[in-house]
Amino acid sequence: MNASSTSLEASHFPVMLEKIIQICSPKKGETFVDCTFGGGGYSNKLLKFQKTKVIAFDRDNFILQIAGDIKKKYPKRFFFYRKKFSQINTVLSKNSADNIIFDLGLSSIQLNNFKRGFSFKSKDKLDMSMGLTDISAEEVVNNCSEKN
Template sequence: MSAIIKLENKHFPVLLKELISIISPLYGGTFLDCTFGQGGYSKKILEKKINKVIAIDRDQDVYLYAKELEKKYNNRFHFQNIKFSEINRIEIKSNDLKAIIFDLGYSINQIKDLSRGLSFKSTGKLNMKMGINNFSCHEVI
C-alpha cells in the first residue's frame, strides 16, 4: 500500500463533528479508537495536545496510517493491530479513559479492494476479509 493517499480513496469518518461534540476532547484524557481505519477520529482528537489516543484495527492495511500518527504524535498515539475480541489486552487506567469509539462498517478502501470480496462488483469469491482472519466467508459457506 502506498503512503500517498489519493482523494478518491480517502475515507471520511461518519459524523465526525457530532462525535467530537459528544466525547468532548477539549478537556483532555485518553480515547480508545476501536476502528482506526485511516485515523480520521484519532487525528481530530489529537489536535488538542492534552489528549492521548489508543487505536486498534483488525485490518493490517491501516498500519501505514497508524505509523504516520505514531511518528507525528510520538507518546500521545499508540496503535495495535488486534480484533475487538482482544480488547482486554489493552492497558488503560480506567480513570483516564474518556470515550470508546466504534465506527462499524467498511471503508472505501476495503470495498474497492476486490480481493477482499466485500463488493457486489466483484466476480470473485465472497471472502469478506476485514483483516486478521484465519478463514474466509467463502470457506464457511
C-alpha cells in the same frame, strides 16, 4: 504521510466525526480509545487537540501504514494495537480511558478495494476478511454445512 496511506485515508470519511468531537470535548486533554481505527479519521482529528491521547485498535492489515504514519507524527500520544476490539481489556488493564469510540461496519477502504472481496461488483475471490482470520468467506460458503 506517504501517497498510499494518504489515498486510503481520503477514501473514507467518518460520518459521525464532528458530532463525536462536539459530544466528547477533546479540549480537556482526555484519553480516547478508537476501537475501529480504519482510515484513522477519528484518531487524526482527536490528536489535533494538543493534550489528547489516542489508543487505537484495528484488525485490518491494510491500514498498518496509516497507523504508522500517525505514530510518527504523534509518538507520545498515539498508541496502535493490531487487535480485535474485543481484546480491549488486555490493553486497558494497563491504561485508562475517558471516552471509547466504536464506528461499526464496513468502510469504503474495504468496499472500494475489489481485491478484498467485499463487493458484488468484483470478479475477484470472495474473501471479506477484515484481518486476523485464516478463513475466507468463499471457504465458509463452499465448505461449511448449515449445521456449522
